[in-house]
Structures are given as C-alpha cells and as structure tokens.
C-alpha cells in the first residue's frame with residue numbers, strides 16, 4: 001500500500017496559506033469522541049451511524065474548502081488515468097462534495113455519468129449520462145439523478161473510472177456504503193481495474209477496520225482531502 005500525503009494541518013483542515021512549508025499529517029482513524037458511540041460495537045450499523053454523524057457535523061465552509069482541495073487531487077487522478085468516461089455521484093448526507101469537480105470535468109469535455117436506481121432490478125444501479133442540460137429527478141432516497149433514457153445508459157465496462165461514494169473506509173481499501181449493496185454489485189462487474197474504482201471521502205470517514213463480508217470488494221485507490229491511498 002502506498003500513501004501520498006497532501007498538505008494539511010493537524011485538524012485535517014486544508015492549509016490555506018501559499019507557504020511552501022510542507023506540514024504533513026497522517027490522519028488517524030476516527031477518534032471515538034462521541035459519548036454515545038460504543039467503540040466495542042464494531043457492527044456495520046453502529047459504524048455507519050457514527051460516521052454519517054461525523055461527516056454531517058462539518059460546517060458548510062469546511063465542506064466547501066475540503067471539497068475544493070480533494071477535487072483538485074481527483075482531477076489529477078482522472079488526468080493521470082486519461083479517463084474520458086467517468087461516473088461520479090450527486091452529493092448527499094455530508095458526503096465529500098462533487099459539484100466543483102463536475103464543473104471542472106464538464107469544462108474539460110470529459111463524459112460524466114451518475115448512478116440511477118435500476119427501475120426493475122432491485123439493488124442494482126444504472127449509470128446514466130450527466131450533462132449541463134440533463135433533466136434531473138429525485139430517486140426514492142431523495143437523491144438527484146438524470147431522468148432515465150436508455151440511450152444515455154453506459155455499461156459499467158465502458159466506464160474508465162467510477163468515483164465511489166462511501167460511508168466508511170479503512171487503510172486496506174475496504175469500504176462500507178449506505179447499506180444496500182448497490183456499489184458492491186457494481187464493483188463485482190469490474191475486471192482488471194476496468195473501470196478503475198476510486199473512493200472519494202473525508203478523512204474523518206476512515207476507521208481502523210471496516211468489518212467485511214465475502215461480497216465486499218476493496219477499492220484500489222482512495223482519495224481524501226489529505227491523502228491518496230493506493231492499495
């Protein structure tokens with residue numbers, strides 16, 4: 001596993017000065033400061049509830065600043081991979097925001113896709129083209145997705161990269177999502193890193209160990225505002 005550290009200060013906040021001093025900090029797995037958090041209960045539900053609370057407690061200013069920094073790193077990753085067809089997500093629930101990244105990728109004429117809940121196949125996603133003029137609708141979770149049009153669907157193996165939302169992750173690339181297995185089923189279709197799945201999350205979403213099951217597929221790369229983990 002290799003870890004590249006980006007510039008941050010000790011609180012995982014972005015370094016805003018243009019000083020060339022390199023202050024590196026390896027973000028520790030989430031400190032269990034929440035008095036209601038039972039650290040001996042490593043059940044998926046307990047971790048999920050705690051981390052969702054953590055990421056939602058960031059102020060909107062922090063969210064914006066962290067998203068800007070992380071988006072720069074993700075853009076560099078996309079360009080390094082020469083990815084032309086990229087799936088990402090429409091931000092919800094305190095997730096590391098993708099809006100800035102979306103605008104930058106549109107400017108670069110990179111083709112974007114968003115996940116849509118499959119209308120018939122329970123637990124599956126479809127990836128649908130997302131343009132500036134896409135007609136958007138809310139799915140059953142209240143998340144915006146492009147209105148389904150069969151001509152705008154891309155098969156998973158035609159994507160170059162899937163930027164994957166998650167609730168928690170660990171240093172081995174294990175991820176935990178919202179608990180419906182949508183991305184697990186999507187990642188099961190990846191062969192030889194085509195498409196390359198890249199996790200995108202706040203540092204505070206890292207835990208010491210994500211409890212895994214046989215269907216969980218680790219991510220080869222995770223990008224946070226401060227680090228690039230390559231597993």
Ligand SMILES: Nc1nc2c(c(=O)[nH]1)N(C=O)[C@@H](CNc1ccc(C(=O)N[C@@H](CCC(=O)O)C(=O)O)cc1)CN2
Pocket residue numbers: 089090091092095115116117125140141143165166177178179180181182183
């Ligand atoms: N931004 C984003 N889009 C995404 C995902 C994601 O994690 N993030 N998904 C990743 O899979 C899929 C949607 N999966 C989701 C699964 C559960 C809930 C959710 O809010 N569950 C509620 C209970 C809602 C209910 O039962 O009706 C909850 O847990 O509070 C949201 C999205 C596809 N789109």
Ligand SMILES: Nc1ncnc2c1ncn2[C@@H]1O[C@H](COP(=O)(O)OP(=O)(O)OP(=O)(O)O)[C@@H](O)[C@H]1O
Pocket residue numbers: 044166175176177178179180181182183184185188215216
């Ligand atoms: N590849 C798969 N094929 C069939 N069922 C699966 C697969 N992956 C996961 N599941 C089912 O999905 C359910 C939810 O899985 P899990 O709790 O790992 O979801 P998650 O990773 O938190 O959510 P998501 O992938 O949507 O972000 C599990 O109970 C499991 O039975």
